[in-house]
Amino acid sequence: MQELGRGQKVFDHEPVRGPVRVVESVDDVLDLLDGDPTGVIAVVRDAGATFLAPLYHDLGGVICTAGTLRSHIGIVTREFKIPCVMACEFDVPPTDGAVVELDCSGEAGVVRG
DSSP states (O other): OOEEEEEEEEEEEEEEEEEEEEOOOOOHHHHHSSOOOOOOEESOOOOOOOOOEEEETOOEEEESSSTTTHHHHHHEEEEEOOOOOEEEEOOOOOOOHHHHHHHEEESSSEEEE
């Protein structure tokens, strides 16, 4: 697997793998809920977004392209113990549905695909 991007990990967590889904709105959340969101690694842009709330018990991880550890998503993912990378910068953005590895075990959070 090659590195696709990296950012600030929210907390230490062993690597997880799952399909990527770009989640930008409530409609995207509803689409996920119509299927099986278990293990999905959500990619979001808004670090303050609250629309992920119905998915937190199912998500495998979260990648946020903005924000800090003190952003809403950073705080909530830490509480739910969901591996999360904040302010992730992609060299190669993953395509929707691609299986990626989210690794928060080192100094930075790394996304591989």
